[in-house]
Amino acid sequence: MRSLNFAVWTLVILFCLAQYSLDHPTMELSQIKYSYSRDCLLKINEEVKQNRNLYYLPNDLFKSICSMGLSQVKPTRRGKKEKKFPPCFSQSKTGLSMFVLNCQSAKTKSTKGIITDLIAEHKIDIFALTETWFLDTESDDFYVNSLTPAGYDIFNVPRGDGDPHGGIAIVYNKNLAIVSKSNNRDSNIKSFESCEIVFSLGTKCFTLVVIYRPPPSSINQLNIGMFFAEFSQVMQDYTIAKGELVFVGDLNLHLDIADDPNTIKFNDLTNSLGFKQFVDQPTHRDGHILDVLISRTMDNLVNNVRVLDMISDHHLYGCNLNILKPPPISETITYRNYRSIDMDAYKEDIAASELETAPLDNTYDLVDKYNNVLSELLDKHAPIKTKKVVLRLRQPWFSDSLHRAKRNRRKAERKWIACRSPEDFLKFKKARNSYNAELYHSKCSFLNDKIIDCGNDFKSMFRTINDILQKKKPTKLPDHDSVTELADRFATYFTTKIQEIRDNLNCDNGETSVTVSSSISCS
Structure with a gap:
């Protein structure tokens, strides 16, 4: 370790430079370090080494001393070796993808395949939904299960009885390890509903909190003061929580109006507790920012925040988290390639087998021989193969016409956002509804053909119908x-x-x- 007394070395070097400049007034300063006697400075170096109050030299000063050949410390690789950072994506657009949507009735969007389409298009790992309008009834179980494509699961918190709004849910990739789930149904909080999931991802612990605040009315008897009192208490509790933290959801506050008293109060609350609101673009049809994406400033967790398609009267918005994605789920399957069998050669091998050359009279022995001979021949012509298959989200009903309809919808949306005229909004709404209708009919046609292909195989038919209805037999x-x-x-x-x-x-x-x-x- 190279450590020298910074003050002593500075005085020594200045004294030597001054002394040498007096003796050699015509010598350039750049030549001084090559002309001064090393023996004199090495004697001082021995005295400096006896001092125990040592400090690290700055790297540039140490290089200057080394260039004079005065240091007896062996050079190290300091400054040359690349730093190893923790496994995160500090500035990358990759990483865990999280999106949020106020869907205003997830029933219609689940049956039409809109939610599944969004998950597949944006490769969403975590999808937070507000205003699902689900009730805690068995009749809504089908719609809840329809929100979860293959490889995904859902944490659903239905709305309360008699509540015309509300209901929140989190659709997440099954690759993500879950530590705990909870909601505020049994708490004293009345002005908003919330739920949380704590994810464990490698060495990181990440908490996602989804919030929906219904607008105050004479029916729910809520007011803005009640919300700020309860919300500030919740934020203070999460301030000291372990791990990284993200709040998302719809607060029904016009956060784009900087001089609004509620906006000022909200910003003061988040800033005082060390949080930051990352959404800075309108998320509602009327051009206001009603939705939030809040995280601790020091966490450096959120990046690449963007506001995308308008699905309901709210826009879809999301971000990437500085957390590595878990590897995709894969499974090992075994199969035989029956199409590769040469039927003529297969028939010849059967004719030359013991089934023809050495027939048996005993029924049990004959059955065993059939089993053994045919299995051996099958292994010869179509051997068992194994391979790993990655489970990916697929939409086999997605066609080229749907691609064109989606492009038309986005084109109309961009034009409306640029002009904000009523005519452009009607054109966008027509294009959006046309795409949703075509997506629904394409999915129905595909599932209908799948049922027809079962023919008279009723077992296969009922299995297919159960898969479509997301019925899981316990x-x-x-x-x-x-x-x-x-x-x-x-x-x-x-x-x-x-x-x-x-x-x-x-x-x-x-x-x-x-x-x-x-x-x-x-x-």
């Missing part, structure tokens, strides 16, 4: 205290069942009677 197990105890009960049950079948076989008159007692019931 696994029912008997009541048990532990998994080990349940496995022992199953083993005992089937062992007893087989033994009773053997004991009750009556082959004297060529008849078989079976009596089986059951000891396990699934309730």
Whole structure:
């Protein structure tokens, strides 16, 4: 380690330069460092090394001393070795993608495939939804499940009874590890609804809080003072929370009006607690900023914030988080390439097999031989292969005409945003509705063809319909205290069942009677 007394070295160098300049008035300053006696300075160096109050020299001064050949410290790689940063994307547009949308009834947008289309188009990892309008009823389960494409899950918080607004949900990639989920239903907060998910991503812990504040009315008897009192308390609680933090949602405040009293109060609250609001573009049809994306200033978590398509009367907006995406889910599958079988060669091998050359009279032996011979031939002509398949979100009903309709919708939207004229808005609305209708009909046509292809295979048909309706049959197990105890009960049950079948076989008159007692019931 090179460490020298900065003050002593400075005085020594200045003294030497002054002394040498008096002795050699015509010598240029650049030549001084090459002409001064090294022995004199090395003696001083020995005295300096005895001093224990040492300081690190700046890198540029150390280089100057090294150029004189005065340092006895071996050079290191300081300043040459590249710094290793933690696994994050500080300035990159890649990383975990998170989007937010006030969808104003997720029912219609789930059945038409709009939410799934947005997830596939923008490759969304976390999708926060406000104003879903879902109720806590079984009839809404279909719509809730329709929001989750393959590889995704949902945390749904339905709206309260009698509430014409509300309902929030978070659709997230199953690759993301979940630490906890919670909502404020059982709390004393009345002016807004919220839910949170704590994600664990590698070495990072990230908390997402989704908030929706309904506009005050005579029905809900809410006011802005009640909101700020409760919201400030929630923000203060999250200030000392561990890990990184993001607030998103719709607060129904006109945050684009800088001199509005509510905007001033909101900005003072967030700034005083060390938070920052990142949305700076209009998110509502009327040109106001009603939605928020708030994070701690020191976290350096949010980047590439953008406001995109207007899906309802709100725009879709999102950002990238400085967190590495988890690897995609993959599974290993086994398959046979039956189309590669040469049928003529396959028939010749069957004719030359023991099935033809050495027929058997015993039925059981013949069945075993059929099994063995045909399996061996199948392994020869179409061997089993294994490969890893990455599970990706697919939309097989998306056609070229849908691409054209989407381009027309975006073109009309850009024109309306530039001019903000009523005529352009009507044209954009017509293009948007046309695209949504075409997307819905394309999806219906694809699913209808899929059901027709099942033909008379009713088992396949019902399986397809259950997949379309997102019906998942729950696994029912008997009541048990532990998994080990349940496995022992199953083993005992089937062992007893087989033994009773053997004991009750009556082959004297060529008849078989079976009596089986059951000891396990699934309730």
